Amino acid sequence: MEAYLVAIAIVALIYVLLALGLTLQYGFTGLINFGHVGFFAIGAYTSAILAMNGLPLVLSFAAGTIVAGLAAWPIGLIALRLRDDYFAIVTLGFSETVRLVITSEKWLTNGVQGIPAIPRMFAGISVGSLASFAVLAVLLVVTIVAILGMGRIVKSPFGRIIEAIRDNEDAVKALGKDPARFKVQVLILGSGLAGLAGAFYAHYITYIVPDQFIPLVTFYVWMAIIIGGVGRVSGAVVGTVLLMVLLEGSRFIRDVMPFISDVEMASVRLGVIGLLLILFTIYRPQGLMGDFTRR
Amino acid sequence: MSDAKPVLEIRNLRGGYGEVDILNGIDLVLREKEILTVAGTNGAGKSTLAKAIVGLLPRVTGEIRVDGQDILAVPTYRRMAHGIGYVPQVSNVFAALSITENLQVVAGVPDRKRRIEEMFALFPLLGERRRARAGSLSGGERQQLAFARALMSRPTLMVLDEPTAALAPAKVAEAFALIARLPSLGVSTLIVEQRARQSLAISDWGSILDGGKVALEGAADVLLADPRAAALYLGQAG
Numbered sequence A: 001m002e003a004y005l006v007a008i009a010i011v012a013l014i015y016v017l018l019a020l021g022l023t024l025q026y027g028f029t030g031l032i033n034f035g036h037v038g039f040f041a042i043g044a045y046t047s048a049i050l051a052m053n054g055l056p057l058v059l060s061f062a063a064g065t066i067v068a069g070l071a072a073w074p075i076g077l078i079a080l081r082l083r084d085d086y087f088a089i090v091t092l093g094f095s096e097t098v099r100l101v102i103t104s105e106k107w108l109t110n111g112v113q114g115i116p117a118i119p120r121m122f123a124g125i126s127v128g129s130l131a132s133f134a135v136l137a138v139l140l141v142v143t144i145v146a147i148l149g150m151g152r153i154v155k156s157p158f159g160r161i162i163e164a165i166r167d168n169e170d171a172v173k174a175l176g177k178d179p180a181r182f183k184v185q186v187l188i189l190g191s192g193l194a195g196l197a198g199a200f201y202a203h204y205i206t207y208i209v210p211d212q213f214i215p216l217v218t219f220y221v222w223m224a225i226i227i228g229g230v231g232r233v234s235g236a237v238v239g240t241v242l243l244m245v246l247l248e249g250s251r252f253i254r255d256v257m258p259f260i261s262d263v264e265m266a267s268v269r270l271g272v273i274g275l276l277l278i279l280f281t282i283y284r285p286q287g288l289m290g291d292f293t294r295r
Numbered sequence B: 001m002s003d004a005k006p007v008l009e010i011r012n013l014r015g016g017y018g019e020v021d022i023l024n025g026i027d028l029v030l031r032e033k034e035i036l037t038v039a040g041t042n043g044a045g046k047s048t049l050a051k052a053i054v055g056l057l058p059r060v061t062g063e064i065r066v067d068g069q070d071i072l073a074v075p076t077y078r079r080m081a082h083g084i085g086y087v088p089q090v091s092n093v094f095a096a097l098s099i100t101e102n103l104q105v106v107a108g109v110p111d112r113k114r115r116i117e118e119m120f121a122l123f124p125l126l127g128e129r130r131r132a133r134a135g136s137l138s139g140g141e142r143q144q145l146a147f148a149r150a151l152m153s154r155p156t157l158m159v160l161d162e163p164t165a166a167l168a169p170a171k172v173a174e175a176f177a178l179i180a181r182l183p184s185l186g187v188s189t190l191i192v193e194q195r196a197r198q199s200l201a202i203s204d205w206g207s208i209l210d211g212g213k214v215a216l217e218g219a220a221d222v223l224l225a226d227p228r229a230a231a232l233y234l235g236q237a238g
Helices: A002-028 A036-052 A057-079 A084-104 A128-155 A157-167 A169-174 A179-205 A215-228 A233-256 A262-283 B046-054 B076-082 B099-104 B112-122 B124-128 B139-151 B169-180 B196-201 B220-225 B227-233
Strands: B006-016 B023-031 B035-040 B059-066 B084-087 B157-161 B188-192 B205-210 B213-219
Touching: A002 A036, A002 A128, A002 A157, A002 A179, A002 A215, A002 A233, A036 A057, A036 A084, A036 A179, A036 A215, A057 A084, A057 A179, A084 A215, A128 A157, A128 A179, A128 A233, A157 A169, A157 A179, A157 B099, A169 A179, A169 B076, A169 B084, A215 A233, A215 A262, A233 A262, B006 B046, B006 B188, B023 B035, B023 B046, B023 B059, B023 B188, B023 B205, B023 B213, B035 B046, B035 B196, B035 B227, B046 B059, B046 B084, B046 B157, B046 B188, B076 B084, B084 B139, B099 B112, B099 B139, B112 B124, B112 B139, B124 B139, B139 B169, B169 B196, B196 B205, B196 B220, B205 B220, B205 B227, B213 B220, B213 B227
Parallel strands: B035 B188, B035 B205, B084 B157, B157 B188
Antiparallel strands: B006 B023, B006 B059, B205 B213
16 A cells, blocks of 8 residues: 555656646746647656666756757747647647657657666665655655745746736737747746656656557646646645546545446546536636635 | 927838738827827727737738837837837736736836836835735726836837726726826827727827728817817717
């Protein structure tokens, strides 16, 4: 049970990193990024491939973060000329393109077979549970640093401008600031966080395949920030934790409803999350941690 | 026309959002420390004209000169450096930010802290509530904040897009009194306004738009007395 809880906590923290990136992009800047998983995949594959080729993990993690961030740069330049809804479609298309490229470029990614035996973090620790605790501790520290960093960004002059962009982009332009520049920077920062989450994921799961990076991952992150409250760092954390509790807790529905098959169970879990999202949208649209306009 | 130096000169301005032109060849001049009201019925092109001056109209041809310089090709975010201040019609404050933070967003203001205090001296109500979230302000207070924010950069030309549209009737006279003070601050002002009579009453000049063109123009007091002008903006408040 302890190992199970540690595993859940690790996955939850990886999702918190993803949610923080999306909170910066959507919650604070208003960028509708439906392709977050694409940057998660880039981070995971970059770090995994480099580590498999002998690069120390610290450097491969850094590379995963940087490459995912840089991948957002051209997307930002091209897509930010588009209206919000078209930008969302472009990012969704981008993430699917990333997955297709990973699937087809076998020489680099091993295609649909994926990359097995990715170097573990703390591989030197022979006791499995201790190694998992160590991963959890590192991830916790990284997440706390990311949360504190986000808090600083939001309260900085840069943070004021991105929040102003979310409220009224035209007014920001008329006040002498170029929103496109700030939006590209936000896209890079948020995608870098997704890349870092991807690196943690790859080296924790130790086996990655393209099918782990489907759009559903992006929408889980969206659900988390909507449930928690968009535009709030605390919302990203609380929403992700609640989402994980629901996703994992719904496994135990089988205990009270044993007639449900495994296949049906997967649908029931999604149904539960969907229902929750609808209820939140109707009864608490500002999310658990409140409306961003009331900070 | 007065002898004052032209601050804004618009020649044969055409443009719109899609393929259809909303502005169909507008010409007008605004001179130093004067107020010009642009009136007209809904759909006449008033707000589109304001957006064109600020650079928010996607498709536009013609000439927009500010202090003699053609700014038509200048991106919106660089127009402020040409001395243009803008008060948008809707969502005119950044609701999630405090009053002070709203003023801090403005780019390239030398001695920003001092300028913010100057704005608080000009708008004491804002100074008293400087930490309040802009989203919690009343319509009138939001309007004051939008004005203060536009004045932060010491503009020589203010473009006001229906500044009284979102105000309670009791606050409208207050807003016009504020606009009437702008020339004393060295600011020339173009107001796009539905309440044409009240706006003309504080203006030096007026231009009445119809179908994206200037149908009638002249001194504000003359237009106020002209039945043709009234017919052109008839049905509107004022």
